[in-house]
Amino acid sequence: MNFAAQFFYSTGLKNGLSREESEQENEYDPFWQRSGGSKAKKLAASASSELYLHKDRQRRNSRAEQRRSSIHPERLKDFGEEEELNGGVKTWEMKIISQEEEKLNDSATCPEMAISKPVYTTCKKIQEISAAALKIQYGVLKTPCTYSRLSKQYGMEIYLKKELLQYTGTAKERGVLYLLMSLREDQQRNGVIVASDCNFSMAVAYHASELHIPVFVIMSACTPPTRVKMCREYGAMVISYGSTVRDSHLHAKRLAQENNYLYLEEDDSAIYLSGLGTMGLEIYEQVPKLDAVILPAGIPSGLLASNSAALKHLNQQVFVVGVELENIPVDQPSLKMGQPIEDHTYSYPQFYRELSGFGTNSFQLTGNWVDKVVTVREEDILISMLRLLEYERVAVDAEGAIALAALVSGKLPELKGKRVAVAVSNGNMELPLMRQCMDQALTLDNRVCKFTVMTVDCPGEISKLLETLAREEARILNIRQEQPYMRSDLFTNEVSCVIETRDRSHTTQLRKILTERYPTIIWVER
Secondary structure, three states: OHHHHHHHHHHHHHHHHHHHHHHHHHHOOOOOOOOOOHHHHHHOOOHHHHHHHHHHHHHHHHHHHHOOOOOOHHHHOOOOOHHHHOOOOOOOOOOOOOHHHHHHHOOOOOOOOOOOOOHHHHHHHHHHHHHHHHHHOOOOOOOOEEEOOOHHHHOOEEEEEEHHHOOOOEOHHHHHHHHHHOOOHHHHHHOEEEOOOOHHHHHHHHHHHHOOOOEEEEEOOOOOHHHHHHHHHHOOEEEEOOOOHHHHHHHHHHHHHHHOOEEOOOOOOHHHHHHHOHHHHHHHHHOOOOOEEEEEOOOOOHHHHHHHHHHHHHOOOOEEEEEEEOOOOOHHHHHHHOOOOOOOOOOOHHHHOOOOOOOHHHHHHHHHHOOEEEEEOHHHHHHHHHHHHHHOOOOOOHHHHHHHHHHHOOOOHHHOOOEEEEEEOEOOOOHHHHHHHHHHHHHHOOOEEEEEEEEEOOOOHHHHHHHHHHHOOOEEEEEEEEOOOOOOOOOEEEEEEEEEOOOHHHHHHHHHHHHHHOOOOEEEOO
């Protein structure tokens, strides 16, 4: 009997001490603000539950003494309870956010900017981009932004954002996924329809199938078979209709009206642009001390507009450059006129795929936050594709190579010695077209040459020519011999050669040697 009384008496003392300790902890805790009803709830708890809580606290305290504190002392320099917080009794999980993270999360405040630009619009846009990044983080890849060996060749630190590593090989997956996830339930249930063979349609085909949304892709008869096959493998219902892209668009719109499908096309809606802008957040996180970012423009301009808004919000000092085609300018004339233009014609749809106009939202963001827009030639794009294939072992299309083409063409000398991020946005190109582009690029780079010489019609003359080429380490790609008719000198042969050299200097040296040996040589210029 005395033992039982002593047990309950000691239990009561322990419970009283535990309540006093917990009240003292809450009173001096600088991170936890007590609510008014918390004390009343604790007093109303039963004695048995307090006993288990007291024992559980002792077990937690013994484990807390063995593990490292979750709060770093250097991050609490502004608070005075450092020793109490790092003790074994009080350990609180807490996240001290940086200034950039606070800007992304705080919807009520916008950063102060020295230049006069529409702060409210950008602050609202960065909130939408942050929300998109949170929503699509498990549906798209966080692609690497790696240092490139091209840096030494162009005199700057080049980091390539390899968006071609996305599942469908395009950065447009970001905007497409966020757009599909934002649809209403009835729209997702009825299905979506697109009409093109561009990267946008391939991204829609894949992500709509992953989200169990019925998807239909209308393609013209001139679509490459490989793109039709890929869209079907992604899970889309592919319908071939019409001989032109315009016929496919009209048929898709008619099917959408008849069957209540949602017709999707690449536009500059706020939802689509917000998804595209998540790439800029990743670039700023992956490349410290970033000086400039080069993005594709004009084909279309959504990637440039959305990412410029994201980058400028994070750091006003980042120099944002857009790159578009010289023969199809969209951004430059639109910015000069003060309004978006949509009239553009181009000769090679298989090379550029589908070009879209300059939308209102893209035009506003580009005009506000893009520092410079430059134009490049088709030759620069081809050489850029060659550089990426040789130095980075990646095959890209025209849109994926156009950003690097600005550095290849020498249009940005002010970036010498800077740290520059270049977006490699797409990597979808058919093999026959890729082979054709690489042959043309080697010719433009003076590494594939053609010449014609006149030799005497006697044994051993052609072998002497071949020995000269072998001695100079030139690779023969093609050789052809013809006997010219209807000429005064009938005892000569015309020999045409296509050769490959190491670089431009090697070509110059070989040309000089052949000219000395064959004065009548005809060197075919590109």
